Amino acid sequence: MYPNTETHPNAAITAHRRSRSIRRTVAQALAVGALAAVSVLALGGSAHAATGVTVSGSTLLVNSGNVADRITIRKLGTVPDFFEVANTADSMTAGGTCTKITSTTVRCPVIGVNGIQVSTQGGDDIVTNSSGVNLRGFMGAGGDEYTGGSGRDIVNGDDGDDLLRGGGGNNDIVSGDAGFDRGSGGPGVNDVCETEFRSSTCEL
Ligand SMILES: [Ca+2]
Ligand SMILES: [Ca+2]
Ligand SMILES: [Ca+2]
Numbered sequence: 001m002y003p004n005t006e007t008h009p010n011a012a013i014t015a016h017r018r019s020r021s022i023r024r025t026v027a028q029a030l031a032v033g034a035l036a037a038v039s040v041l042a043l044g045g046s047a048h049a050a051t052g053v054t055v056s057g058s059t060l061l062v063n064s065g066n067v068a069d070r071i072t073i074r075k076l077g078t079v080p081d082f083f084e085v086a087n088t089a090d091s092m093t094a095g096g097t098c099t100k101i102t103s104t105t106v107r108c109p110v111i112g113v114n115g116i117q118v119s120t121q122g123g124d125d126i127v128t129n130s131s132g133v134n135l136r137g138f139m140g141a142g143g144d145e146y147t148g149g150s151g152r153d154i155v156n157g158d159d160g161d162d163l164l165r166g167g168g169g170n171n172d173i174v175s176g177d178a179g180f181d182r183g184s185g186g187p188g189v190n191d192v193c194e195t196e197f198r199s200s201t202c203e204l
Contacts, residue, residue: 051087053106054095059115060108060133064090066122068142073116075131081110083131120144124160129153129167139164143179148172148186157181157195166191166201 051064051071062071062085070089076082085092086105094100098108116133121140129135129149137146137155139162146155148167153174157164161179166172170188176195184199185191193202 050091050093051085052093052095053085053098053108055097055108055113058113059117060085060113062116062118064120064125066140068123069120069125069127071118071120071125072128073118073131073135075110075133076107082107083110083113083116083133146174148174162195164193164195166193 049065051062051069054061060083062073064071064087067090069087071085071087074084076084084105084107088104091103092100092106094106096108098106100106114133116129116131116135118127118135119138119140120127122142123140124142125139125144127137127139127145128147129151132150134151135148135153135155137153139146139155139157141159143160143162144157145163146153146157147165148155148169150168152169153166153172155164155174157174157176157179159178162176162181164174164176164181165184165186166174166188167186168188170190172185172188172191174183174185174193174195176183180197181195182197183193183195183202185193185201185203187201190203191201192204193199
């Protein structure tokens with residue numbers, strides 16, 4: 001009748017009350033957690049907000065959500081030079097030293113930046129790096145298309161049938177991940193294509 005106790009029945013009642021109290025505390029904690037999750041979603045933590053462009057340390061960061069992005073990255077100007085990031089398929093936000101030029105264009109000073117990181121998540125994305133600066137790309141799920149520039153491009157296609165081009169420069173690495181992926185190294189040497197189809201420009 002009183003499991004886990006061989007003493008006075010009151011001990012069982014006390015244990016039962018303690019157990020009920022713990023259950024109530026857990027339930028309250030879960031409720032608070034659920035509210036916190038709702039708040040995060042309300043603040044923009046949903047599946048998609050806008051394409052964010054900012055500079056963190058020496059890296060230009062481009063992060064988009066689950067839409068079919070059309071992103072190009074260029075380097076323009078003379079003094080001072082700046083990056084221009086455009087996504088014609090999405091609205092954009094500018095952080096750090098970057099400035100929003102139009103609803104689909106953001107510019108960031110080149111000074112102090114020696115690398116680019118792009119993450120496009122889900123959707124059939126198209127990304128072109130015409131900047132000549134080294135780039136690490138994470139294309140996310142979907143049938144994505146990436147075209148690299150004269151810098152070193154290291155790109156992962158993730159799920160979906162992707163087309164990944166390293167472009168000019170040496171030591172590009174294009175990795176298709178799941179799906180039937182096609183890779184090319186472009187001009188330059190020592191390009192690595194971890195893809196189902198490899199063009200003759202993949203040296204490794
Ligand atoms: Ca994608
Ligand atoms: Ca390249
Ligand atoms: Ca893939």
